[in-house]
Amino acid sequence: MMKNQTVNVAQERVTIRHVAEDAGVSVAAVSKVLRNAYGVSGSLRGKVEASIEKLNYRPSVAARAMRGRTQTVGVLVIELSNPFLPGVIEEANAALSENGFKALIGIGRSASSIEASMIESMIDNRMDGVVIIAPRISGKVLERYARQIPIVVIAHHEPHAETYDTVNSDDRRGGYLAVEAALRAGYQDIAMLSYDLLDSPATIVAVQREEGYLDAMKQAGLKGRIIRLPPVAVDRQQAIRNFLDAKDRPRAVFVWSDLDAVPLINAARTRAIRVPEDLAIIGYDNSPMAAIPLVGLTSVDQNQMQLGRTAAEVLLSRIDGRRDARHLLIEPHVELRGST
DNA sequence: TGGACTGAACGGACGCAGTA
DNA sequence: TACTGCGTCCGTTCAGTCCA
Numbered sequence: 001m002m003k004n005q006t007v008n009v010a011q012e013r014v015t016i017r018h019v020a021e022d023a024g025v026s027v028a029a030v031s032k033v034l035r036n037a038y039g040v041s042g043s044l045r046g047k048v049e050a051s052i053e054k055l056n057y058r059p060s061v062a063a064r065a066m067r068g069r070t071q072t073v074g075v076l077v078i079e080l081s082n083p084f085l086p087g088v089i090e091e092a093n094a095a096l097s098e099n100g101f102k103a104l105i106g107i108g109r110s111a112s113s114i115e116a117s118m119i120e121s122m123i124d125n126r127m128d129g130v131v132i133i134a135p136r137i138s139g140k141v142l143e144r145y146a147r148q149i150p151i152v153v154i155a156h157h158e159p160h161a162e163t164y165d166t167v168n169s170d171d172r173r174g175g176y177l178a179v180e181a182a183l184r185a186g187y188q189d190i191a192m193l194s195y196d197l198l199d200s201p202a203t204i205v206a207v208q209r210e211e212g213y214l215d216a217m218k219q220a221g222l223k224g225r226i227i228r229l230p231p232v233a234v235d236r237q238q239a240i241r242n243f244l245d246a247k248d249r250p251r252a253v254f255v256w257s258d259l260d261a262v263p264l265i266n267a268a269r270t271r272a273i274r275v276p277e278d279l280a281i282i283g284y285d286n287s288p289m290a291a292i293p294l295v296g297l298t299s300v301d302q303n304q305m306q307l308g309r310t311a312a313e314v315l316l317s318r319i320d321g322r323r324d325a326r327h328l329l330i331e332p333h334v335e336l337r338g339s340t
Numbered sequence: 341t342g343g344a345c346t347g348a349a350c351g352g353a354c355g356c357a358g359t360a
Numbered sequence: 361t362a363c364t365g366c367g368t369c370c371g372t373t374c375a376g377t378c379c380a
Contacts, residue, residue: 029344066372
């Protein structure tokens with residue numbers, strides 16, 4: 001019979017002092033080698049590197065943080081299922097990595113209380129900065145946290161924030177471009193499918209897209225019509241079916257996000273509604289799903305890669321001491337496919 | 341004289357001993 | 361029991377020393 005045995009191995013952490021002792025040099029000399037600092041001879045470097053290798057030494061991030069930086073940045077995302085996020089995170093991570101920083105990801109689960117707790121953990125763990133994507137917490141709360149840690153926010157329009165930076169796709173412009181694309185394709189009866197924003201502030205991207213949609217419709221001399229889905233995703237399926245079955249269904253629809261546009265195109269086809277012959281659909285985000293040939297969804301591209309890289313660069317400059325706030329907008333474009 | 345190297349101070353959190 | 365002060369942790373930084 002097998003027995004569980006408890007093996008107690010005393011594990012002493014290898015510190016810079018152990019390395020210094022092994023190499024026969026001072027602690028400061030080891031630190032200089034680690035930081036690639038000026039004033040280190042080749043022979044000293046060789047001895048230190050040999051000892052580091054021999055002892056399998058790894059510097060303590062916590063100790064480094066006492067005087068300087070941890071070289072870590074938190075990336076707080078709303079959820080993982082949103083197809084908009086991978087491109088943003090990958091490119092932000094690449095830009096941070098090129099500058100010697102590591103990105104650690106937290107998930108806010110669309111709840112402001114969880115987001116707040118995650119940001120506090122990132123502060124407590126002495127991270128050098130935070131990239132927050134599509135936060136639920138208010139700008140006021142963000143202002144408070146930004147006094148403790150450099151913050152850059154993506155997908156949150158707050159152009160007057162003074163203590164943190166924002167990097168956004170120009171969502172208002174994106175809504176405008178979606179209508180322009182529909183008009184060019186010959187449609188006039190264009191509705192927008194959004195969701196119940198429940199008095200959301202203008203910081204929300206969907207509010208900006210609605211404003212862009214209404215602007216473009218007004219400019220074309222047309223009357224805008226916004227149809228709202230329930231705020232909870234599980235209730236939306238029935239609402240989408242109701243929209244498709246409605247007698248006054250528009251000829252074309254601009255959907256606030258591919259998150260709802262892809263289910264809409266799927267529901268339309270299962271109900272034998274031809275896309276685009278019976279209903280033209282334009283989504284937003286240009287997610288990988290939109291590009292699948294069987295989906296073929298025309299969608300507004302936010303340029304996720306540029307959003308991620310720009311956000312990382314803005315954060316790094318704030319970590320380096322910049323104090324003035326920057327609020328950047330990235331120009332979107334429409335990716336035309338078969339749904340229009 | 342200047343490059344190479346060292347010693348000590350420093351930082352925030354936490355545990356522990358001593359004192360009121 | 362509450363409070364205070366000290367020591368420890370460990371990597372970085374800077375002023376100072378050594379030596380060719």
